[in-house]
Amino acid sequence: MSKKGCLVIISGFSGAGKGTVVRELTTRYDNYALSISATTRAPRQGEENGREYFFKTREEFEELIRQDALYEYAQYVSNFYGTPKAYVQQQLDAGKDVILEIEVQGALNVKAKNPEALLLFVTPPSAQELKRRLIGRGTETLEVINERMARASEEALLMDRYDYLIINDKLEECTETIHQLVQREHLRMSANLDMVEKIKKELEEMKGE
Ligand code: ADP
């Protein structure tokens, strides 16, 4: 019986390790499809168009909004980020667990539209460790790092709207915890209504035997 996949939203402060954890999940397991977002932010060194993001001009991004091609979008610091709609739907229909690695506002918009989405918030064990990771990654200037730390304070105000808090201390444990949570979602009654109907029907049919 074909089953739809689970929509998994992973959010967390910039530098929490979301990208690292998602890479680990998709390397270890083949049930995941990672949605690639569109953004107006400039590529970082080593990033490729169509791999980390679809890099767009502001005008191109506005055109995607006009065409209703985005499942959700939000502004983060001074750039826009959005999830292309078609890929998400295609992969869910194919039974893949689709991961959206998106910021808080977009995540809450998705949850409002789709209450069955699984909302996971990833955090390092402390704020000090967060700053250490952002500095250690070496991809942003100190000015941008400070902007992202300020944004983290704002995001923390909405953490309690998520389904689960995931502490990314040891990468392996964090990856396994997420995988287990997703596996558990597949057991939800609401995700198994086809099976419920099948059993009901079989039991009805056996009544006369
Ligand atoms: P995000 O995608 O949340 O912005 P990244 O995945 O880019 O974060 O991780 C930020 C930095 O932290 C990277 O240099 C990464 O190697 C490091 N990092 C990720 N997870 C861990 C961890 N569990 N322990 C230590 N460092 C980590």
Ligand code: 5GP
């Ligand atoms: P970064 O510039 O570090 O790649 O991403 C900045 C923030 O934008 C991160 O919190 C990331 O999760 C978020 N983000 C990436 N893609 C999307 C998206 O499609 N929609 C939303 N709402 N946020 C996104």
